[in-house]
Amino acid sequence: LPRPPPAEAALASAPLAIQQLTRDEIDALLAKARSDGGKLLPSGVRVVDLVVGDGPRPSKGARVWVAFKVWANGFDAGQVADLSFLDGKPYDYALGAPTDRIPAGVDEGIAGMREGGWRRMVVPAALAYGEAGLRKTGRAPGGFSNKSEKAGFAVKPGQDVFFDIRLVDGGSG
Numbered sequence: 009l010p011r012p013p014p015a016e017a018a019l020a021s022a023p024l025a026i027q028q029l030t031r032d033e034i035d036a037l038l039a040k041a042r043s044d045g046g047k048l049l050p051s052g053v054r055v056v057d058l059v060v061g062d063g064p065r066p067s068k069g070a071r072v073w074v075a076f077k078v079w080a081n082g083f084d085a086g087q088v089a090d091l092s093f094l095d096g097k098p099y100d101y102a103l104g105a106p107t108d109r110i111p112a113g114v115d116e117g118i119a120g121m122r123e124g125g126w127r128r129m130v131v132p133a134a135l136a137y138g139e140a141g142l143r144k145t146g147r148a149p150g151g152f153s154n155k156s157e158k159a160g161f162a163v164k165p166g167q168d169v170f171f172d173i174r175l176v177d178g179g180s181g
Contacts, residue, residue: 063123066178068104089162123178
């Protein structure tokens with residue numbers, strides 16, 4: 009039997025180590041995600057797993073570290089509303105305790121992930137930034153605030169958001 013191209017082989021094998029993926033393999037995963045309806049959670053959050061991960065699945069209250077990007081107009085569409093990569097380290101928080109950067113719908117979507125996983129989420133406005141929206145700050149593209157009245161909106165009030173999440177550490181250290 010002929011051997012599949014590397015990108016198709018990566019999609020067929022599990023688990024994948026995100027750090028070892030080639031650009032072609034990443035492109036193949038993103039293309040697959042565009043056509044995959046994923047799973048709709050009872051709250052209305054839609055999740056699509058690009059990489060499942062092979063590490064531990066954190067429990068509620070566990071300290072987790074995530075790398076993320078947020079868009080207001082679709083995945084990879086327009087300016088990034090917020091991203092953790094500019095922080096120089098993954099963002100950490102306690103699973104089950106949403107923050108201003110990891111809203112309730114995203115926290116719910118992270119629950120059930122395995123360490124090393126990569127998931128995309130479409131989060132309804134009510135479970136994201138709600139009627140407050142997410143305001144821009146001077147720090148681009150990751151600057152955000154729910155408090156500044158002078159800045160424009162990175163995510164408008166009542167707008168759904170698109171999160172790209174990588175669970176870097178699910179509590180394994």
